[in-house]
Amino acid sequence: MASILVIEDDDIMLKAVRNILGKDGYTILTAKDGKEAFDKLENETYDVVVTDLMMPYANGLEVVSRLRSDETKRHIGIIVISSVGNEETITEAFRLGADDYLKKPIMAGELLIRIRKLLSNKNSSSQLVTRKK
Amino acid sequence: MRAIIEFFSKGVFWDNLGSYYQSAVFVYGTTLLVAYASLAIMSLISIRRYMKKNASVDYNVIVESPLAPGISVIAPAYNEGVTIISNVRSLLTFNYPKFEVIIINDGSTDDTLEKLINEFELVHVDYAFKEKLNCEPIKRIFKSTNRAYDKLIVIDKINGKSKADASNAGINISSYEYFLCTDVDCILEKDTLIKLIKPFMDEEMSKIKEIGTPCTECGYVHVKEDFRKVIATGATLRMVNSCDVDEGLMIRVRPPVKFLPRFQEMEYIRAFVLGKMGWDLINAVPNVSGGLGMFDKEVAVKAGGYDSKSFGEDMDLITRMCCLMKDNKRKYSVKYVPITLCWTEGPTTLKVFGRQRSRWGRGIAQIMSIHRKVIFNPRYGRLGLIVFPYNFLFELCAPVIEFTGILFYIYLILTGQINWPFAIILLTFVYTYSVMITTLALLWDQITFKYYKTWGETIGLCLMAFIEPFVYHPLIMFFAIKGYFNFVTGRKHVWGNMQRQGFGGQKRKSAVKAG
Amino acid sequence: MWKDLIDLLFQAYEQFSLLPLFIEIALAFIFIAILSTLVAYSAILYKRYRAYIYDKRMAYISPKIEDMITDQVLLNPNLGMDIPLENIEFDEQTLSDKMYRKPFVRQMLIDTLISYRKNFRGEVGDLLRKLYIDMGLEKDSFGKMKTLRWERKIKAVVELTQMDISISDVTILPLTNSSNPALRAAARNAYIQLSKNEPFKFFDIATEPLLPWDQLEMFKIITTTKDIAIPNFSRWVSYSTNKSIVSFCLKLIAHYDQQSAIPAVMDLLANKDHYFRADAINCLGKLSAEVAEDKLVKIYNNQPLNCQIEILQALGRIASGKHLEFLKSEFLYSSNFDIRMNAARSIIKHNTQNSRLMVEELMEVTDDENQLIIKHCLNPLIKY
Incomplete structure (x- = not known):
């Protein structure tokens, strides 16, 4: 089953997302700040990263940009979950390469659907990528 | 006694x-x-x-809101090569939707600038700005090519031998209507911007009086607004000396172990909690500390910004801002927040401590003599009748x-x-x-x-x-x-x-x- | 023995009363100072002890509460099955646990539910609300409304608003006129969110100004409450005498892109207050009101700097291309730096064939400083 890294500094939200996604059978790893997230991204590979924007050490946009600029991690799907609602930040996240942006409060069902969609898109496009290489 | x-x-x-x-x-x-x-x-x-x-205030409202006002964070750095990266990183992680971080490399002689350029992928940009406040010439301005750091601006300028000069350069570049002044080596709480902007947004426009009938020209009943503009806010400072800090993030607070900074911690608590908060009640805050303070840019610029010749540039600025408001017959207030948002390194040797305190002493003497027209002058209201006499007599x-x-x-x-x-x-x-x-x-x-x-x-x-x-x-x-x-x-x-x-x-x- | 003591005290007093007055005062104050220091010490220790106990209870209870909510709500097997909410039942036994009868725990439960509601809406959010009601926690909140302390009342209003529980008008309306600004704001927000018939009634009657912070909260509530009927805000722009309400409505008009409000907003251009005019111009720009363009250019020369800058920005937002020449002449001939900067930015913002040609042309004819301004505005790395 696909593995997902959840990065979120709010304890309640972190646990909740872990539980909700875990229920659907995904393998969930968590990080509660930017530093821990970078460590975990370094050592493991994931299919999807779900990240908050404002957290200690590094913000979520940095996570997105680091993933997108790394050849080996470019394929990872990224979903940003944040309470920030201004247009600038949202477009910035997409420009950096986030696949989805969910504004808090989120709908649990929506998160699940988006993850499923990301995973299925990736499976169909992965053949393309390999052929290009 | x-x-x-x-x-x-x-x-x-x-x-x-x-x-x-x-x-x-x-x-x-x-x-x-x-x-x-x-x-x-x-x-x-x-x-x-x-x-x-503030017990039931949901501070998250401002994080979510598109109406949040913009804040420029201004932090001068001089030879901070050792810690600059983690400190700038931590400034970039504020809990706030709309801000920029302006780092002023004040002619450092070490590798501060190189480190910044390498870490944040900075490039030199053509930046047009108007020099509203005096400062030493700015050599170059850098922005990051990585959009994740698009909040960051780095200024490389010729050393002006004072924090005031560097801060002025930062204010010249800043583009938002409020600015936060701090030091790059201070450890700031990540909610600093929210907590300090709140008093500005609680501006007490308490009374509105309607005057007469609707005006024929504009169709409105003219009103007289009893409007008290908040021009600056500050928060408590503490000593970082014995705290656990990891990459610019406060992990655990401790009072300093060494005697000298420990005395300072006690003195700071007394000065901020008892002093500033007490004055806050009657709207007579004398000063917003240079370590951490948020200002209304329009008023600060009109007041002339920081004075690089001053030895107490923070109090000097506040005094001039207050005088400006009074001269224009506008009501103002300076607010203080009783929460510690900033941790600063207190001098540990008698030599450095002595230099700091002598400077403060010189600063207050200078301010009293420069602004001597204010003292006991009823035209300046509380500033002339409470703040200045108190500082003159008891400080x-x-x-x-x-x-x-x-x-x-x-x-x-x-x-x-x-x-x-x-x-x-x-x-x-x-x-x-x-x-x-x-x-x-x-x-x-x-x-x-x-x-x-x-x-x-x-x-x-x-x-x-x-x-x-x-x-x-x-x-x-x-x-x-x-x-x-x-x-x-x-x-x-x-x-x-x-x-x-x-x-x-x-x-x-x-x-x-x-x- | 008692007599001895009284004698002793009496003698001491006689000795004391023989001292000069200032020494008596000093002695009295020494006594007071020592006493208050001791009291302060005990208070510090007591406070720490209380905090310690509180932390300990928290550490014990909060995982239990979180587990309960996780089991009952997040992992509820009926979620996502299209089962109507009323038919989803919680586990009776868990909910009736003795633990949940203690006021301390109940308050914590409310706080935790609210923080979950801040993160989740939709089905999970509704289920959280159902849990709040089923456990009778709304009664706790309503109980708090009855206290005389305003900070408790605010807490109650906030809790009920967060949980979307309607409060009767009889209860909430008097609070909206409270003399306490914080309570007033909370009550107003509650009314807007919870009153189903006339949520914007306040705009008609409010004489007190809306503080910027209140505007933030109200903006959030208006834009996130579902099933709220968004009225045409131009009504208040035309008729309200409360400036803060009018400028708040301008922001809402821009947010909801209410094109029909353009004439009403344009009427404000004749207003005397230039901050107010600036707000109106800003709103027109955000509405991309092409009809207003000519008027804006016409009044331009009589405006103070802040309105001129707003007009230049508005022209950049509207970007019809009709006034490019105007922007160009402002850029070339204005002596004010901010005007040139904004004119350049607005030209570039057009991003049409004409505007690009104009920028190239300007780069050739203009002086160094103006060239720098253009480079600045063209640079994608610079936001402002």
Whole structure:
């Protein structure tokens, strides 16, 4: 089953997302700040990263940009979950390469659907990528 | 306090002293005591009011909102190569939706700039700006090519030999309507911007009076707004010395272990929690500390920004901003937040500490002489009738009065004119009073937040109050006087006048300044 | 023995009363100072002890509460099955646990539910609300409304608003006129969110100004409450005499892109207050009101700097291309830096064939400083 890294500094939200996604059978790893997230991204590979924007050490946009600029991690799907609602930040996240942006409060069902969609898109496009290489 | 000894013991040995001066010193001492007692009460009211008012506030509202005002964070850096990366990183992680971080490399001679360029993928950009405030020339301006750091602007400028000059350069570049001034080596709480912008958005436009009938020209009933504009906000500072900090992030708060910074922590708590919060209640905050303060840019720029020649540029700016508002007949207020948002490194050696305090001493002397038109001037309202007189009498004059008082005491002892039992009783009075005030400050501090984890840490800090009058206080007094001396020798013409007004009449030590 | 003691005290008093007055005062104050220091110490210790106990209870209870919510709500097997909410039942036994009868725990439960609601809406959010009601926690909140302390009342109003529980008008309306600004704001927000018939009634009657912070909160509530009927805000722009309400409505008009409000907003251009005019111009720009362009250019010369800058920005937002020449002449001939900067930015913002040609042309004819301005505005790395 696909593995997902959840990065979120709010304890309640972190646990909740872990539980909700875990229920659907995904393998969930968590990080509660930017530093821990970078460590975990370094050592493991994931299919999807779900990240908050404002957290200690590094913000979520940095996570997105680091993933997108790394050849080996470019394929990872990224979903940003944040309470920030201004247009600038949202477009910035997409420009950096986030696949989805969910504004808090989120709908649990929506998160699940988006993850499923990301995973299925990736499976169909992965053949393309390999052929290009 | 010892003034009282003096005054009342006159029956025994006042022969060779004029009763006029005795009474003056008595009044001085009593006023100071009353002032401290009222500050203690006012600060309690003001802290409790803040806590109650903000208990149910959902600060997240501003993070979500597209209406959040923009804030420019301005942090000058001079030879900070060792910590610059983690500190800038931590500035970039504020909990706020709309801000920029302006780092001013003030002609560092180390690798500060190179490190920044490499870490944040900076490139030189053509940046057009208007020089609204004076500063040394800006050489280059950098932005990051990585959009994740698009909040960051780095300025490389020629060293202006002062933080004021560097901050002015940052204000020139800044594009938002509020700015936060800090030091790059300060550790800031990530909610700093939210907590400091809140008072600006609670501007008390309390009363609106409608005047007359709808205007024929615009169709509106003209109204008179009783509008109090918040021009600056500040928050409590503490010592970072013994805290656990990881890459610019506060992990665990501890009072400093070493004695010198530990005294400073206690002094800061007293000055901020008791002093600033007390003044906040009656809207007479004298100063927003240079370590952390948020300002309304329009007012600050109109007031002329920081003065790079000033030794107390933070208080100087606030004073000029207040004067500007008063000159334009607008109501204003300076607000303080009773929460610690900023941790700063306190000097650990006597040499550095002495230099800092002498500078402060010189700064306040300078401000008093530059703005002498304000003092006792009813046109400046509270600023002229409360803030300035208080600072003049109890901040500026206190060390001098104390010092001469000690000399006089020694004279009395040597000539055998002292009534020992009474003198001891009065000294005990001053001492216990000072301990009480400090302990109250530490108690008020516990109301807002439990900063220290263990009982030992709290009590350990409290106990410093008992030795402070003997150890720390004389040091502050000495360095302040040294600062005044520098001021006098540096600028004679301004000083002569002051000397006659302020110092001629009072030769006696009066009170423990801090207690 | 009692007599001895009284005698002793009496003697002491006699001794004391023989002292000079100032020494008496000093002694009295020494006593007071020592006493208050001791009291302060005990208060510090007591406060720490209380905090310690609180932390300990928290550490014990909060994982239990979180587990309960996780089991009952997040992992509820009926979620995502299209089962109507009323039919989803919680586990009776868990909910009736003795623990949940203690006031302390109940308050914590409310706080935790609210923080979950801040993160989740939709089905999970509704289920959280159902849990709040089923456990009778709304009664706790309503109980708090009855206290006399305003900060408790605010807490109650906030809790009920967060949980979307309607409060009767009789209860909430008097609070909206409270003399306490914080309570007033909370009550107003509650009314807007919870009153189903006339949520914007306040705009008609409010005489007190809306503080910027209140505007933030109200904006959030208006834009996130579902099933709220968004009225045409131009009504208040035309008729309200409360400036803060009018400028708030301008922001809402821009947010909801209410094109029909353009004439009403344009009427404000004749207003005397230039901050107000600036707000109106800003709103027109955000509405891309092409009809207003000519008027804006016409009044331009009589405006103070802040309105001129707003007009230049508005022209950049509207970007019809009709006034490019105007922007160009402002850029070339204005002596004010901010005007040139904004004119350049607005030209570039057009991003049409004409505007690009104009920029190239300007780069050739203009002086160094103006060239720098253009480079600045063209640089994608620089936001402002």
